[in-house]
Amino acid sequence: MHITRKRPDTRQGPAENFTGSVWLDELAAPAAPSRLRMFNVHFAPGAHTAWHRHPHGQVLHVLEGEGLVQRKGGAPESIRAGDTVWIEPDEWHWHGAGPRTFMTHLAVVEAAEDGTTTEWDAHVGPEDRPANGSSA
Structure with a gap:
């Protein structure tokens, strides 16, 4: 057993992978x-990831x-605390905050044999986000 008491500093999500203000805390x-x-x-409100995928999938738990x-080819779906x-x-998918609300989630992934966890692609275009400003 190992208890971690000191973590790396919070870091800002890099602009090449995120739109808007996104902050990451490595937990494990x-x-x-x-x-x-x-x-x-x-x-932050309206902030989100670029399109990306994970070799072994991903679990998101909204806090x-x-x-x-949204998954590629599907409609954006609302997620809320507890989901x-x-x-x-x-x-291929993206995820982020609604247009008027902050959102925090836990993200859990398994690295591939070579250590990679994520393959990044293009930023999400306006055609992918709901036009009415709602959370879908």
């Missing part, structure tokens, strides 16, 4: 042979606020 990245990675991700998640989302391995 145990040493090998574990490949688990867990982050607490804080999105507070409201947001959106848990399972994203399939290699499923």
Whole structure:
């Protein structure tokens, strides 16, 4: 057993992977042979990820606020505090806060054998976000 009391500093999500103000707190990245990675991700209103996918899928658990998640080819779906989302391995998707609310979620992924957890793609275009300003 290992209890972590000191964590890396909160870091801002890089502009090449996020739109708007996003902050990341690494919660768990145990040493090998574990490949688990867990982050607490804080999105300001309207902030969101770019399109991306994970080799072994991803679990999102919304802690507070409201947001959106969308898989490639699907409609944006609302997510709220208490919701848990399972994203399939290699499923292209994005997620983030609603247009008028903050949203914080836990993100849990498993790294691939080479250590990668995420493949990033293009930023989400306005055609992908709800036009009416709602959370879908």
